[in-house]
Amino acid sequence: MGDQAVRVAHTEALFRDVNERIAASADRFNARDAEFVCECADPGCAERVPATLEQYEEVRSDGTHFLLSPGHELPEVERVVKQPHRRSVVVEKFNKVVARTVRRLNPRVDST
Numbered sequence: 001m002g003d004q005a006v007r008v009a010h011t012e013a014l015f016r017d018v019n020e021r022i023a024a025s026a027d028r029f030n031a032r033d034a035e036f037v038c039e040c041a042d043p044g045c046a047e048r049v050p051a052t053l054e055q056y057e058e059v060r061s062d063g064t065h066f067l068l069s070p071g072h073e074l075p076e077v078e079r080v081v082k083q084p085h086r087r088s089v090v091v092e093k094f095n096k097v098v099a100r101t102v103r104r105l106n107p108r109v110d111s112t
């Protein structure tokens with residue numbers, strides 16, 4: 001599980017980086033919402049997850065929270081904490097290795 005957890009964390013952190021760019025460009029165009037990419041553990045996932053920038057910012061305020069398409073969560077490492085939209089869920093990493101890795105890879109300063 002150790003290696004797999006690190007791999008999962010890296011994949012999800014990569015999708016998070018993509019979403020950071022989507023959020024930044026949406027913000028530049030004064031958009032209120034955007035279609036984000038699903039931040040799940042499947043590197044081949046091409047699902048789009050709609051969210052307002054406000055909802056997105058809320059997800060990003062915690063380094064262990066990720067925005068996923070419903071049903072894409074990996075029950076071994078994460079649990080759903082919120083469903084802001086019928087096409088989106090927010091998950092929290094409870095697996096220690098995954099949580100530590102995604103915190104380390106967080107592009108934002110993690111104050112927790």
Ligand SMILES: [Zn+2]
Binds near residue numbers: 038042046047068
């Ligand atoms: Zn997905």
